[in-house]
Amino acid sequence: MAKASEKTTLSTTVYQKLRNAIIQGEFRPGAKMRIESLADSYGVGSNAVREALSRLSAERLVERYEHRGFAVPAIALEDWRILVRTRCWLETKALEEAMAHRTESWEEAIVLALHRLSRFRSDKEDERAGWEDAHRNFHRALLANCGSPWLLEFCDVLADHATRYVFVSHAYGNKKRQGFSEHEALMKAVLHGTSSHACDLLQSHYMKTFESVESLFKGGILEELSDVSN
Amino acid sequence: MAKASEKTTLSTTVYQKLRNAIIQGEFRPGAKMRIESLADSYGVGSNAVREALSRLSAERLVERYEHRGFAVPAIALEDWRILVRTRCWLETKALEEAMAHRTESWEEAIVLALHRLSRFRSDKEDERAGWEDAHRNFHRALLANCGSPWLLEFCDVLADHATRYVFVSHAYGNKKRQGFSEHEALMKAVLHGTSSHACDLLQSHYMKTFESVESLFKGGILEELSDVSN
DNA sequence: GTCCAGAAGATTATGCATATTTTTTTCATT
């Protein structure tokens, strides 16, 4: 009976659904997002969709074209490179700060997040969504007490975009590696090692993800989704 | 006859106007933003306003309360501290990168931006808006070729919020110092000095701004605008 | 016959007036 809409507004619901759908690669990069058809498929008025798209455009999860509506952002190898690079910069800084101000509850949250991550296998199709969620939470936990909500949010935005790249490339054949041991090593370094070592591990972790998507670009599989097409 | 609306959409126009107004402290922090009255005063429909507010809420320039509308964010000393700290982190990184990949056109743009800044005096009321603009452009020019549009955008968001704090405190009596020589020294360090020296100058530049606003909080002048009131 | 310019038509975004919830205020009752 009790619907979620008790508290949230229609446009927020649409916003969340669209957001997830985009991040999980359910829309083809570059595709046009027609307001009417979205409104139909979600069973809401066009205004709610417009508002949701407006919000998403502010986080660059959709592109806005004046008088011409909205579109899913295209993907491109160069953008992916810059995205990962920026992410490394910001998360490295955040991790340094977090480690410099460690607290017990922060450490405990990391241990817990890793444990929860261990319940899923990223290579099983039916556990993938759960794994992705737990994975995200683990990385968030590492940075959680960096002392700046701003920095956390920026990292979150970048992570969202990175997740989209991974999902899209996955949809086009990239089998994700099972990276549990990597995360375990990362946690140990964060809890017991030096800050610079932990940051190195974090960076190389992201570089592996970078390369696995990069190889798909080089293989030409993602080419059709690049900027030119739409 | 040729209006600006030839190209842009109504909601974008409202978005820009609201954005400027908020940043320049024309709305009292914590104040409620009634959609109807905004629509009236801008002479547009409520839809345009709603869409504009939605976009602004994504960059945290307005706060969104489900079913209860929007409000200007409150200000608080602790938030100001974290804002400046985060800004130092990000701009420092951006400046390092920019200096590591210096180009002639980048250097020229900085020289030009400083020259333009020199035309205004921040302590003259009628030049203040122009100064603020030129000042912003100068700092942007320093970071411009850091190699990451993401990082630039994040720095921009933080700068917008910082500007609001400065404007608000200015409206409540803080006489802005005339910082031209500071900027000149900064430019010289960026063009000819080491990266770490330039970053030091940048940081202390921001710290001075931090302290000048901080003193107003300590003096209690901004207290009424803090979180509690609304 | 091919190519391009321009106009009619279709499609889509935008803006507005109106209706529906939801929240907030008011005010009588306990």
Next chain:
DNA sequence: AATGAAAAAAATATGCATAATCTTCTGGAC
């Protein structure tokens, strides 16, 4: 004072009218 129902205000949602853009079609020049 505290509670709660009714009224007022405000935010949210919808549907329609308008304006802009995109497509398709036509006709002429080469």
